[in-house]
Amino acid sequence: xxxxxxxxxxxxxxxxxxxxxxxxxxxxxxxxxxxxxxxxxxxxxxxxxxxxxxxxxxxxxxxxxxxxxxxxxxxxxxxxxxxxxxxxxxxxxxxxxxxxxxxxxxxxxxxxxxxxxxxxxxxxxxxxxxxxxxxxxxxxxxxxxxxxxxxxxxxxxxxxxxxxxxxxxxxxxxxxxxxxxxxxxxxxxxxxxxxxxxxxxxxxxxxxxxxxxxxxxxxxxxxxxxxxxxxxxxxxxxxxx
Numbered sequence: 074x075x076x077x078x079x080x081x082x083x084x085x086x087x088x089x090x091x092x093x094x095x096x097x098x099x100x101x102x103x104x105x106x107x108x109x110x111x112x113x114x115x116x117x118x119x120x121x122x123x124x125x126x127x128x129x130x131x132x133x134x135x136x137x138x139x140x141x142x143x144x145x146x147x148x149x150x151x152x153x154x155x156x157x158x159x160x161x162x163x164x165x166x167x168x169x170x171x172x173x174x175x176x177x178x179x180x181x182x183x184x185x186x187x188x189x190x191x192x193x194x195x196x197x198x199x200x201x202x203x204x205x206x207x208x209x210x211x212x213x214x215x216x217x218x219x220x221x222x223x224x225x226x227x228x229x230x231x232x233x234x235x236x237x238x239x240x241x242x243x244x245x246x247x248x249x250x251x252x253x254x255x256x257x258x259x260x261x262x263x264x265x266x267x268x269x270x271x272x273x274x275x276x277x278x279x280x281x282x283x284x285x286x287x288x289x290x291x292x293x294x295x296x297x298x299x300x301x302x303x304x305x306x307x308x309x310x311x312x313x314x
Contacts (some may be wrong), residue, residue: 074099075121075239075271080130082113082120082295090116092295094130098239100269103262105282105303107275108292108314114275117292118241121273122156123147154239155232159247161224163216169223170212173199173231202230206260222253226260233270240264242274246281258285280305 075098082091091113098104106114119125123139132139134154139146163172174195203212206226211219219227225245232240240261246254262285264270276282282289283305291299291314298313299306 074133074135076131076133077121078131080117080120080132081128082116082125083128089128090295091120094297096290096297096300098271098273100238100271101265102271102273103265103285103287103303104271104273105276105286105289106273106292107277107282107289107299109277111294112292112314113295114277114292115243118156118243118273118275121239122154122241123150124156152236154241155229155235155237157225157228157232157240157242157245159244160221161228163219163224163227165217166215168213169208169216169219169227170196170199170203172216173203173227173234176231176235199230199234202234203227206230207256220253222249222257225249225257229260229264233264237270239271239273242272244275244277246276247278254281261285 077097078095080091080094081089083089094117106117108114116125120127134146134150137146139150142149163169167175200209200212203209206229208223208226208230211223211227216224216227229240242261245261246257249257258281261272261274265272265287274286276286283303286303288303289299289301289306290297291310293314299310301310
């Protein structure tokens with residue numbers, strides 16, 4: 074479970090980009106974040122994954138106060154809350170399988186990423202996760218050959234192999250064709266339903282949030298102005314964003 078209270082993020086010498094944000098997320102939740110450009114959506118994701126420092130606020134993860142736990146608490150969040158960028162980085166000249174095994178910057182140590190050392194149990198776990206994402210035929214292809222949707226799904230497989238319990242995805246379907254976008258979001262929804270993974274995703278464009286999310290958070294100028302169950306938004310609700 075995630076419990077965030079009073080999250081505020083101020084740019085040094087500049088304005089607040091997040092202002093007193095509070096919400097909770099439970100295992101199996103699929104939460105969409107909506108808002109106009111500059112509303113603070115991506116910054117909120119980065120703060121949840123501790124990619125950015127908070128100016129103030131409290132953060133509880135699985136019942137423990139992250140900041141009071143100090144470095145161990147922060148490292149746990151960085152391992153178990155995977156930040157998946159709009160265009161996730163994969164080593165282009167390594168196979169998809171190797172990318173999944175060696176992990177991302179925040180989940181695995183640098184020596185492991187660069188040496189690419191592989192144990193047999195790592196191999197089997199990665200292959201199993203890739204197969205579940207429907208990409209078994211891509212496992213031994215170089216990452217540079219993957220399409221945008223395939224890169225997203227490989228990045229999700231990578232996060233899960235290395236222990237992610239939360240996926241913080243920034244515009245996971247931006248630039249994808251409707252069929253591929255539907256595949257990616259259906260996959261994320263299944264993770265919530267079948268494995269209890271928490272998915273928190275920025276989905277600004279189209280009606281993807283209304284179609285897939287269990288809950289929709291709306292931001293406007295860094296403030297949380299909307300928190301409703303997943304459904305088609307009313308015109309009044311849209312006007313708040």
